[in-house]
Each structure stands twice: as C-alpha cells, then as structure tokens.
Amino acid sequence: MNTISIKIEFGGGLELLFENKRSYRVDIPSVVPTDNTTDAEANLADKETKDVDVDYLIHHMKDHMLKERVELFMEKNTVRPGILVLINDTDWELEGEGEYQLKNGDEVVFISTLHGG
C-alpha cells in the first residue's frame, strides 16, 4: 500500500483536543475509500476508491488522533464552522476545501477561532 506523509499543525486552542501537541506528522494511504472509512486501510478490494483528500484526512484525525469531544472538531462530515484550515499556508477555501487532493509533504494547519479574546 502506498502512503504519503502529511504534516499537521494545530492552533488557537485546538491542540487541546489532540493531547496538547501542536505538531504531528502522519502517514496515510494515497488511495482511500470514497466513503472515508478509515478502518479498511488494509483492504480496499470491495470498496469504491479515490485519491486521498483533506476530507479523508479529517476522518483519519477523528478516528485515530482525536482524544476527546469530537463535536468540537467535526460536524456534518467536515470540520466544525469556526475552525480555519490552511493548506500549505493558503486558506483551504481557495484550494477546494475537503476535495483538495493531498500530496506527499503537504502541510495542513487547523486553527480554532472559537476561544475568547
């Protein structure tokens, strides 16, 4: 199975949901199920597949990295409104949001805007 390596960073307090660690490097498959299930990473034989995208990464984070309170991270199969996402330092709204196809070495930043100031 081919994998790619992605750098993930957290800001704005979101790191608190991920063991209070601000930076991660994760390896994820380059081809994944279209339904974003992350438990079948070994066996794709009977699944519809796609090239890995940010939507899949978010599901991977929820299933394998998130430690608490999923509702503060995800809502309706994407990140919760109020969480900013940057792909290689660019607003993900300019990159196709969840449909952006990840490449080896991409850096994805998640920043919560929900904390008081």
Added chain:
Amino acid sequence: MAPRSCALCQKAKAMVKRPKTGQQICRDCFFYVFETEVHNTITQSKLFNPGDRVAIGASGGKDSTVLAYVMKTLNERYQYGLELFLLSIDEGITGYRDDSLETVKRNQQQYDMPLKILSYDELYGWTMDAIVSQVGRKNNCTFCGVFRRQALDRGAAMLNVDHIVTGHNADDIAETVLMNIMRGDIARLGRCTSICTQGEDTIRRSKPFKYAYEKEIVMYAYFKKLDYFSTECIYSPDAYRGHARVFLKDLEAARPSAIVDIIHSGEAFEIKEEIKATQKLQQTCQRCGYMSSNELCKACTLLEGLERGMANSGITDRGRKKMDSEGPAPDNLRTIPFFKVGSGSAAITVETPS
C-alpha cells in the same frame, strides 16, 4: 486546482478568501486591506484626537493581541499622535488568567508599550477563584462581567487615559445583536452596535474592530506569527452567548456576509422616543461614585452580597430586596474605592517595559 493570483496586485498567489467580499488576495495585500479597513473605521468615526492617551484592553487573547499590534502600526503609519497603553484585568482565575497575563507581559516587551494590570483582588478584595467557591459555577459569569467592566474603567482612570479600545470584533457584535433580539432587550439592542460609547462621567470606549471578521483577525495573527493565548475560561463559558455563536457560525458558513449584514440591521434599528423615556436614568452610585441606574451600582450590590454571605442576592432585584430586609449594610462593610475619572497619576502606577 490551479493557483490563482491575487485580485488586487494580480501578481502574488492568492492565499486568503475574504469572508466579507469573497475576494481572493495574497498575504501582503491582505495585511494592507485589513489594516486600511481598521484605519478607515477609526477615521470615519473620528475615534481619536491627536495627543489622546489610549488604553488597549488586553487579555492576551487573539483579538486584543491583534488590536495592540494594529493600533501600534496605524499610530506610526498615519501619525495619529496617540500615546498607547496596555490595560489588563486580572480576574484571579488560576490556570487561566495567570497564563494569559504572561502573554500580555510578552506583548508589553514586543510592542514596547507601558502595561497596567489591575486585579479584582486589589479592587474588590475578591478573586474569581474565591467568588466561584462562594457562588458555584452558575452565576459566576455575572460577577465577572460586572466586575470587569468597572475594573477597566478604574484601571483607565489610574492610567489617566482619555479612551479605552477593546478587541470586540464583527462576530462578537453580531452575536450580541442576536442575543439582544432573542432576549427582547430593547435598551441594549439600541446601543450594542455603537462603535463608541460614553456615559457622562465615564471614559470613552470604542471598538476599532467593529467590522473586522474573526476569521481575518485569526488569519492576520497566524500570518504575522503574533503571540496570543487561547484557552477557554475554566469557569464555564457564557452558555447563552455560546448558542448565539454556534448559530452565527452556521449562518456564516452558508453566507459569509451574514455577519456584517446583522450588524447593519442592528444599526438600522430605531428606538422610539417614548420607549427611551421609560428607560432608567443614569445616576452615580451612592457608595462608590461609579455610574449606575440605581442608587447602588451593580458591582457594589454584588460585593455587598459576597461580603454578607448572601452572594446570590446581588444578582436579581428580588434578591436585593431580600438582602435589604435582613437589615442595612453594616458600617464596616468592605467597599470599592470612590471612583473619579482622571484621578490617577500614570507616572506612579504604570510598569514601563524594562
């Protein structure tokens, strides 16, 4: 998706989609338009006069950190001629405010501005930790809100400033409009969108980020690598505001201009004169001299409740009557020092950057 070039300079790669306009712009143009919009807000509302002493209400969070940075930048770029100070209130919340005050102290060095920290303990004789141990976690936000408002004014008086600016952003104001509509609070609805408020004997307060989206403030802090603190207060967030906030974020996701549209709607509300006439007149608190709509201001009422061991009595009018029926306040009651605008001497009270 092929990288698009900036809609403004047509040269660099677009990195931000502006929520207000949908415009796709590069990092440098983003800095420029963000700062220029704040500058336009300031000049169009004539917020400052040359020579004004201005305190920036600084919590160490994203909004006030960006505000301090932008105020310093604009003051230098456009020669406002302002003398800027950082003013922080220490509510006395262990594990929350003590950490965020460390951020403010770093900001003091980074921005080279004098900093004044005023604590609830110093002013009221109670920290929030002590208050919560008395009242529990249900009404503690009432105490904190009332005490903070007055503490900011008193800190500003100690600094002898003309003006306080706070980091309230467009999202905050739109939330407040929604909350006031849902609560039917006509008086607050009428004034919550004002960029600047000033009572007869209080210090001017304004919100230069009134039209600045939270998304852009956070993006600005990220791209500029500003040092800010982001942890939720440990004593339960304001639940009612939380609902308004979630609703607003959902609206923004569906239509990003919703935030500024709600502010404009709020501004367009006109309150009839006969309704205004039924609202309570402002007076000064008989005990501490702070502005009040009753004989005693809210902070004095809450403090009396705490001191007399009837902490929750200060919150409602009914509780207040019950407390009065227990007899008058004892003579040796701890009170808040008498309030006078401009009574402080900045030379003594300010910690200057070392």
